[in-house]
Amino acid sequence: MKKYIFKRCLYMVFTLFIVITITFFLMKAVPGDPLTKMAKNLPEQTKANFYAKYDLDKPVFNQYIKYMGNLVHLDLGESVVYAGRSISETISTTSLVSASVGSIALVIGMTIGIVLGIVAALKKNRWPDYIVMIIAILGITIPVFVLASLFQYVFAVKMNVLPASGWGEARHFVLPIIVLGFGPIATYSRYLKSSMLDTLDQDYILTARAKGLSERKIISKHVLKNSIIPVVTIFASSVVGIFTGAFIIERMFSIPGIGFYFIDSVNNNDYTMILGTTIFYAALFIVMQLLVDIVYVIIDPRIKSSIMK
């Protein structure tokens, strides 16, 4: 087990290194530099100073070596557009904001999704199943910005019960969390339903019924336990989904999270910020993936034994 985790960690570092390298050189390939978007008529000396400050006058490969060196102690450089703003600091403060909204939305969405999935699987082909599946399909197909506008219009403009946007008070949380939570509700209910239907078909459920276990016990002890395992695998992608979904949501509700700053940096050509955020997102995804894999091995004895071999 320890060997497996160690191997996976090593592999993770390697993947992260490749991803950072690819992103770095991709960013270098973006046409134009930060100066072209700002003041165009700067004196030559000012321009030269600017380039020197951000090492843009050096060959790309030297920049890469320096960037990687700084990255080892988590220094992602300084914003090109907002002088003096440290990227690492911005990311750590803004991602906490995103995480606070995102984690509540994810927990609520997951809980509701799992409950709905159980209901749909147990009442298969009856009205509760149909209602849950309609909610799930709508949740998957309606884009977040449509949903967000709808909620803003109904609750903020028409009914005037909740603020349309803003940050700082508890009531500002409500709408973004509902909108962000919709995605997890849809995916988890769909996923858990099909996983539960699979489990219900298994022979050991038949055995449990044959030996006279109560339906309650069968569901809670055998079906649910076995059905939750595959659901764990989608956790990593739903965490990333929450963060990327926040690109639009944070902008629409003016939440000072990392998605807000990322889109801002994309529009401003603030390329150190884009690079830093991309690395952050990729690292988050890779680490989540690793955690999910490890948890998966721990909770599923079948996989554990196949790795031990």
Place this chain on the structure above:
Amino acid sequence: MQSTENIKKKNDYLNKNSFDIVGVEDDFQEISRPRVSYYKDAWRRFKQNKVALFALFILFALIIFVVVPPILSSTTFNQIDKLSRNLKPCSDHLFGTDKLGRDLLLRVAVGGRVSIVIGIAGAFITSILGCIYGGISAYFGGRVDDIMMRIVEILICIPYLIIVILMSLILKSESIGTLILAMTITGWCGVARLVRGQILQIKSEEYILAAKAMGVSSFRIVTKYMIPNVIGIVIVQITFAIPGYIFGEAFLSYIGLGIQSPGTSWGALASSAQPMLAYHPYQLFFPSLMIALTMLSFTLVGDGLRDALDPKMRK
């Protein structure tokens, strides 16, 4: 001398008649019902799914909607009319007008063309690339497979929307072509994994072993058994991918990286209507409705196709 005679005797005994099968009528192999091809059968099963059929009908209606009005209309979608700004839906302008007085029905129709073309093209390109990549990987196996799949694993590690945003920055995507390129550049990874898994699974099936044992050429095995068995899931994959690309385009246009003015798309229309939400909600309503309707229909058709194309679902 003795032995050759024996053999001759035996040969006399073993004539053609001795190989007749006893107790089987001549017509035992006759087919009692008309032959139904795979696709006919799939279509028959698809038709039984009323929801999917209805979704397919909506898709046809949507395609007619995006194609016909701009042809019939006397004005173009970029015609500015200063006298009729921000009109609510009325008999002259069924969907109303925007802040420059442009007819929204025409704009939604023209924008829909862009969105649907991007959706379909994106899904097809990634599916074809994914099939080729996954097919090669699974076919050669061993080291080639290892290396090719490692590359895919690394590419999948970068969240998809981030890659699309980076690529559209690099390509300065403003037209349909560059937008499709940005969206498909890593989009094929998922399909490649799917196809590889499917081919590996088919490769170990017994009927492939049987075909090999009978000496069927590998070209024939690939064309006759592998491809027909993979094509079903690829078709389903394409239908499910289309809404993803429509959403991707809408997302990019919404944050200002997609289609640029004077061109338009559903995402761009929704984006420009967003600040006016409190005053002119209908401007956001129509493009949003179209996006949701298209994505919903493609998903439902995909659900129906998945059930119809999977022979294991046959009762």
